Amino acid sequence: MAIIEGTFENSSSLKVAIVIARFNDLITTKLLSGCLDCLSRHGINVSESSNQLDIAWVPGAFELPIVSQELAKKGKHDVVITLGAVIRGDTPHFDVVVAEASKGIATVSRETGLPIIFGVLTTDTMQQALERAGIKNNLGWSYALQALEMGSLMKALS
Template structure:
């Protein structure tokens, strides 16, 4: 029986793209900071001249799938991380954006074969989002770990 798993140890050859939603940037900037910190501590070159990491900004979570798709289709990245926050309000807008962002990101991953990490917080309140983006725990770190694991797992499957 073969056991195939991703690791976090040797990330020196992974190319990663991060797509960040600007809407609710108080949250998405914190997620990005946690994500980059984790990637850096696991050997990803995050310098301005790095060819391992690219960060792209989009207006909001609804736009994450189309840009993730464009980046995945380029064939330059082993994994794409999406970051953003959709916070419930008084209208159904939350349900539409959260649903379409999640479905779109999943579809892009299946269609391209490139793992797309869903790092979009979907919370009822700003306080909940802040807690998940750094007050209690920065989930950006977790999304980076998922990316490292999936990137190495995809390489192991080749």
């Protein structure tokens, strides 16, 4: 029986892309900070001159799938991390954006075979989003760990 797992030991060779939404940037920039900290501590060069990391900004969570798809098509990255924050309001807009972003990101990942990490917070309040972006725990760190594990797992499978 073969057991195949992703590790964090050889993650310094991975090429990572982050697609991040500007909408709710109070939250998304905190997620990005946690994400970059994790990647850096695991050997990914996160400097502006890095050839291991690309960051693409999009208007909102709805646009995450299309840019993820374009990055996947280029074949330059081992993994893509999407970062966004959708906070429930008084209209059904929340439900539409969350559904389309999640379905779109999952579809791109399945169709391209590239792991795309769903790092979109979906909360009822701004307070909940702030707690998940650093007040209690920065989920950006967790999304980066998922990316490192999945990137190394996919390399082990090939």
